[in-house]
Amino acid sequence: xxxxxxxxxxxxxxxxxxxxxxxxxxxxxxxxxxxxxxxxxxxxxxxxxxxxxxxxxxxxxxxxxxxxxxxxxxxxxxxxxxxxxxxxxxxxxxxxxxxxxxxxxxxxxxxxxxxxxxxxxxxxxxxxxxxxxxxxxxxxxxxxxxxxxxxxxxxxxxxxxxxxxxxxxxxxxxxxxxxx
Amino acid sequence: xxxxxxxxxxxxxxxxxxxxxxxxxxxxxxxxxxxxxxxxxxxxxxxxxxxxxxxxxxxxxxxxxxxxxxxxxxxxxxxxxxxxxxxxxxxxxxxxxxxxxxxxxxxxxxxxxxxxxxxxxxxxxxxxxxxxxxxxxxxxxxxxxxxxxxxxxxxxxxxxxxxxxxxxxxxxxxxxxxxxxxxxxxxxxxxxxxxxxxxxxxxxxxxxxxxxxxxxxxxxxxxxxxxxxxxxxxxxxxxxxxxxxxxxxxxxxxxxxxxxxxxxxxxxxxxxxxxxxxxxxxxxxxxxxxxxxxxxxxxxxxxxxxxxxxxxxxxxxxxxxxxxxxxxxxx
Numbered sequence: 001x002x003x004x005x006x007x008x009x010x011x012x013x014x015x016x017x018x019x020x021x022x023x024x025x026x027x028x029x030x031x032x033x034x035x036x037x038x039x040x041x042x043x044x045x046x047x048x049x050x051x052x053x054x055x056x057x058x059x060x061x062x063x064x065x066x067x068x069x070x071x072x073x074x075x076x077x078x079x080x081x082x083x084x085x086x087x088x089x090x091x092x093x094x095x096x097x098x099x100x101x102x103x104x105x106x107x108x109x110x111x112x113x114x115x116x117x118x119x120x121x122x123x124x125x126x127x128x129x130x131x132x133x134x135x136x137x138x139x140x141x142x143x144x145x146x147x148x149x150x151x152x153x154x155x156x157x158x159x160x161x162x163x164x165x166x167x168x169x170x171x172x173x174x175x176x177x178x179x180x
Numbered sequence: 181x182x183x184x185x186x187x188x189x190x191x192x193x194x195x196x197x198x199x200x201x202x203x204x205x206x207x208x209x210x211x212x213x214x215x216x217x218x219x220x221x222x223x224x225x226x227x228x229x230x231x232x233x234x235x236x237x238x239x240x241x242x243x244x245x246x247x248x249x250x251x252x253x254x255x256x257x258x259x260x261x262x263x264x265x266x267x268x269x270x271x272x273x274x275x276x277x278x279x280x281x282x283x284x285x286x287x288x289x290x291x292x293x294x295x296x297x298x299x300x301x302x303x304x305x306x307x308x309x310x311x312x313x314x315x316x317x318x319x320x321x322x323x324x325x326x327x328x329x330x331x332x333x334x335x336x337x338x339x340x341x342x343x344x345x346x347x348x349x350x351x352x353x354x355x356x357x358x359x360x361x362x363x364x365x366x367x368x369x370x371x372x373x374x375x376x377x378x379x380x381x382x383x384x385x386x387x388x389x390x391x392x393x394x395x396x397x398x399x400x401x402x403x404x405x406x407x408x409x410x411x412x413x414x415x416x417x418x419x420x421x422x423x424x425x426x427x428x429x430x431x432x433x434x435x436x437x438x439x440x441x442x443x444x445x446x447x448x449x450x451x452x453x454x455x456x457x458x459x460x461x462x463x464x465x466x467x468x469x470x471x472x473x474x475x476x477x478x479x480x481x482x483x484x485x486x487x488x489x490x491x492x493x494x495x496x497x498x499x500x501x502x503x504x505x506x507x508x509x510x511x
Contacts, residue, residue, distance in 0.1 A: 008492070010380065011384075014476070014477050017476045017477060018472060018473065018476045018477075020476075021221045021472065021476040024220070024221050024222075025220045025221050026220075027223050029224055029225045030224065031224045033225075033228070036228070
């Protein structure tokens with residue numbers, strides 16, 4: 001009874017809370033310093049920016065069957081097809097308006113030629129709405145360059161660069177750690 | 181007489197400017213400090229991008245607030261609306277006049293220092309009530325009224341806490357109160373055989389006076405928008421924020437003087453360190469306590485606040501005065 005009264009008067013519960021927050025102040029900060037110093041390298045399974053795959057001869061895999069355009073719930077993909085000199089159906093226009101894309105991965109799943117794929121990219125903020133509309137040329141460039149599964153799912157040290165080629169965050173390869 | 185006037189006036193003006201500069205200058209680094217402490221309590225770094233570890237962040241924020249439009253709502257009482265932020269800030273600068281930073285560094289050594297501080301400190305509530313009233317907004321008005329009720333409740337408790345200290349020192353003079361605590365930390369008023377309970381009451385009431393969490397119900401953003409400064413923007417809003425920090429600094433300095441031995445050193449062999457260093461360290465510790473508390477505790481509900489004030493703190497304060505009286509009395 002008296003104990004309870006004293007606990008109320010001297011705000012004992014709150015004092016316990018203060019002990020906890022005091023200890024927390026000396027814990028290691030969990031923030032990832034993106035984009036200034038660090039950058040996240042996604043896993044293989046990550047559904048990032050799409051890319052168009054090419055075969056061993058450097059030929060586009062896509063045969064413009066338009067299955068991806070049909071299955072896309074948001075109508076992201078626009079395809080116009082033509083017949084090339086070997087008599088194969090190819091896309092003359094393959095555009096993805098990524099503003100509408102939900103990264104559901106249906107286009108990747110449905111593709112019979114494994115042509116459209118999810119890459120690892122997640123940095124495509126732009127100053128113009130046209131920047132997020134991916135043409136065939138842009139989609140070919142998006143293939144992720146990280147193939148080492150050991151390096152996937154890590155935080156890599158990086159630099160923030162702002163020059164005439166635009167703004168980007170590049171890994172500098174100095175440090176790499178798993179965040180957990 | 182003439183010679184005395186010229187140099188005296190110079191010193192008074194100089195010291196006053198210094199006091200104002202301190203009160204105006206300190207909130208900038210303190211906002212940074214507060215956000216850093218908030219960050220580290222929540223296991224994140226806080227401001228990091230403007231300058232080294234974000235030290236220039238408050239300057240960027242100040243510039244932003246300075247450039248913002250100063251909106252006066254239609255239907256507002258223009259004069260009161262404009263005057264309120266200054267009314268909230270100036271009393272805390274005036275408080276600083278009476279606080280001795282060392283045995284020599286003070287603006288004014290009044291014989292009724294403690295009374296002066298309590299009286300002037302109570303004035304700043306007018307700024308908040310005026311701001312709440314003049315805004316012509318229900319949220320602002322409710323915030324102002326809450327501030328008034330809170331002030332009335334907690335000023336009493338604070339008064340009782342200070343009476344204990346005055347009884348120990350047998351003087352209202354701040355210098356005398358510090359001198360009564362001389363001779364190591366065992367003689368400080370915070371020690372259990374001195375005025376620990378009064379210190380506790382003083383700090384709780386101080387949190388309420390400064391409108392800081394857990395007693396920031398005049399702002400109460402959960403239920404009142406932003407409380408009394410809902411309608412304020414730009415520089416006038418910044419002045420209210422400044423007043424909050426000035427209040428925090430003043431109450432911290434006051435606590436340092438009344439309970440932590442002011443400018444005296446905690447242990448005898450550290451006496452060579454100048455008194456002002458001890459004063460600043462103690463004040464900083466109290467400021468840290470304010471910030472640490474802010475990011476630990478939730479806000480009190482209005483009725484809980486009143487319960488704590490009237491049912492616990494004031495009876496405790498009265499009991500403390502009586503017990504102190506028993507021990508101090510010279511049989």
